[in-house]
Amino acid sequence: MVLELSNDVLEKLEEQNIRLTRRRKAILRALAQEPENHLSAEDIYLKIKQDDDKIGLATVYRTLDLFAQANIIHTVDFGDGCRRFELVSDTTPHYHHHLLCLSCKNITEFAQDLLEDLEHQIEDSTGFCITNHSLRFYGYCHDCQEKE
Numbered sequence: 001m002v003l004e005l006s007n008d009v010l011e012k013l014e015e016q017n018i019r020l021t022r023r024r025k026a027i028l029r030a031l032a033q034e035p036e037n038h039l040s041a042e043d044i045y046l047k048i049k050q051d052d053d054k055i056g057l058a059t060v061y062r063t064l065d066l067f068a069q070a071n072i073i074h075t076v077d078f079g080d081g082c083r084r085f086e087l088v089s090d091t092t093p094h095y096h097h098h099l100l101c102l103s104c105k106n107i108t109e110f111a112q113d114l115l116e117d118l119e120h121q122i123e124d125s126t127g128f129c130i131t132n133h134s135l136r137f138y139g140y141c142h143d144c145q146e147k148e
């Protein structure tokens with residue numbers, strides 16, 4: 001499956017002089033193919049290994065760190081001891097919110113920011129410059145509520 005990378009990603013790579021090698025491209029594609037799955041470094045490694053059996057997990061980690069520094073991907077932590085990654089969206093540059101179901105453990109994404117007013121209030125009253133936030137909501141998804 002050929003998946004083209006968005007212009008936004010390509011621009012960021014170019015701006016920061018990050019060469020798009022075959023492996024880097026494969027890692028970005030793995031993330032772009034399954035945005036809803038919040039892949040870990042191991043998940044990405046296992047996917048890429050199918051076509052590239054010489055790749056090492058350390059390379060995947062290094063590349064993910066590079067992309068995170070370049071603001072191409074976000075790191076997400078759902079408190080399960082495993083760092084996960086997702087592409088930064090062109091349209092919503094801040095983190096989207098995650099809804100974690102305590103019963104089935106499914107993670108639903110909520111794409112709107114809705115925090116702009118709060119961000120401005122915090123910035124006005126503290127002088128702090130907010131670049132991002134990470135918010136998790138815990139509770140029970142619609143399906144699990146029906147089962148109760």
Ligand SMILES: [Zn+2]
Binds near residue numbers: 094095113115132
């Ligand atoms: Zn925001």
Ligand SMILES: [Zn+2]
Binds near residue numbers: 103140144
């Ligand atoms: Zn649920």
Ligand SMILES: [Zn+2]
Binds near residue numbers: 076
């Ligand atoms: Zn997400």
